[in-house]
Amino acid sequence: EPEVTQTPSHQVTQMGQEVILRCVPISNHLYFYWYRQILGQKVEFLVSFYNNEISEKSEIFDDQFSVERPDGSNFTLKIRSTKLEDSAMYFCASTAGHTGELFFGEGSRLTVL
Amino acid sequence: AQSVAQPEDQVNVAEGNPLTVKCTYSVSGNPYLFWYVQYPNRGLQFLLKYITGDNLVKGSYGFEAEFNKSQTSFHLKKPSALVSDSALYFCAVRDTRNRDDKIIFGKGTRLHILP
Numbered sequence: 350e351p352e353v354t355q356t357p358s359h360q361v362t363q364m365g366q367e368v369i370l371r372c373v374p375i376s377n378h379l380y381f382y383w384y385r386q387i388l389g390q391k392v393e394f395l396v397s398f399y400n401n402e403i404s405e406k407s408e409i410f411d412d413q414f415s416v417e418r419p420d421g422s423n424f425t426l427k428i429r430s431t432k433l434e435d436s437a438m439y440f441c442a443s444t445a446g447h448t449g450e451l452f453f454g455e456g457s458r459l460t461v462l
Numbered sequence: 463a464q465s466v467a468q469p470e471d472q473v474n475v476a477e478g479n480p481l482t483v484k485c486t487y488s489v490s491g492n493p494y495l496f497w498y499v500q501y502p503n504r505g506l507q508f509l510l511k512y513i514t515g516d517n518l519v520k521g522s523y524g525f526e527a528e529f530n531k532s533q534t535s536f537h538l539k540k541p542s543a544l545v546s547d548s549a550l551y552f553c554a555v556r557d558t559r560n561r562d563d564k565i566i567f568g569k570g571t572r573l574h575i576l577p
Contacts, residue, residue, distance in 0.1 A: 353505075380563060391570060392506065392552060397563040404563040440505055447556075448513045450496055451565060453505035 351375045355441050355454035363462055365430050370457045372424045372441030380444045381424045382451065383416065385409070385437040392440070398424065431461045464489045464557040468568035475543045476576050483538040483551050483571045491559025495536040497527055500550040500570075509551075512536060523547070543575045 354373045362368050374381050383395040396406045396416055403416065415427045424443075428435055438458050442451040465488045475481045487493055494513050498506040510521025512529040520526045527538045536553060553568040 382565070384567075389502075389550070392567040394564050394566055399563060407564075442506075447558075447563075448494060448511075450508040450511050451498075451506075451554075452508070453498075455505045 351452075353441055353443055353452050353454035355439075355457050357457055358455070359458045359460070361460045361462065362431055364433055368428045368431055368435075368459060370426045370428075370439050370441075370459070372426070372454055373422055374424055374441065374443030375445075375452055376422070378443035378445050378452070380404075380446070380449075381416075381418065382442040382444075383426045384440045384442065384453075386440065386456075387437045389438075395426075395439075428459075431459075433461050435459060436461045464493070464555050464562070464564075464566050466553050466555050466566055466568035468551075468553055468571045470571050471569075472572045472574065474574045474576060477545055478542050481538075481540050481543045481547070481573065481575070483553075483573060485536045485538065485553030485568060486534050487536060487553070487555045488534065489555060489557040489559065491557055493536075494556040494558060494565075495527075495529060496554040496556075496565065497521065497525070497536075497538050498552045498554060498567075500552065506552060509538070545575045545577050548573055548575045 356371045381398040395410045397404045413429045438456045440456045441454045467486045496511045497509040517529040550570045556565045
């Protein structure tokens with residue numbers, strides 16, 4: 350069964366460092382998402398990406414965040430200068446169409462020290 | 463902007479009893495509604511969705527949900543709970559007005575099934 354894969358599973362970084370989280374969505378999917386979850390609580394929308402551009406973003410997704418789909422398979426989330434409050438589990442998700450359900454990866458846990 | 467409310471942080475149910483996890487939503491247009499389950503240290507798994515048609519939708523693991531437009535609700539139900547149903551459950555909504563792409567999640571309800 351096709352699945353969304355995310356790397357790394359856990360990353361520890363120092364405050365102020367850049368971090369890149371990687372995702373390989375399901376191959377025939379067209380819509381791509383990043384969400385974050387702090388301490389196993391609420392799942393917060395960060396950004397959606399369609400047709401090679403951001404379609405929507407939340408207020409959390411400020412200038413420190415960016416997304417890219419560099420090669421037609423990977424979908425990356427970059428945090429330019431990490432803050433302590435960026436510590437969270439980051440989930441990538443994809444879906445085939447507007448009525449489709451999201452398929453989630455297993456997440457990348459980011460710890461900022 | 464769309465929103466989702468899950469009024470219960472935790473629901474406790476005895477094994478074998480029916481369970482309900484509540485969800486209400488707010489959208490500008492028509493909603494697409496979803497339920498997901500999350501086990502510890504895992505990603506979210508899709509359970510079921512309502513797009514259009516029958517108000518009662520059936521999904522994975524014996525779960526079902528009923529779309530109620532007048533009450534703007536989409537409660538998750540199961541006739542007979544199993545201990546293995548213990549997990550964190552999320553309701554989610556997409557607003558079809560303006561063809562919004564984002565899907566917004568509720569804060570989650572922790573379900574404890576007591577043996």
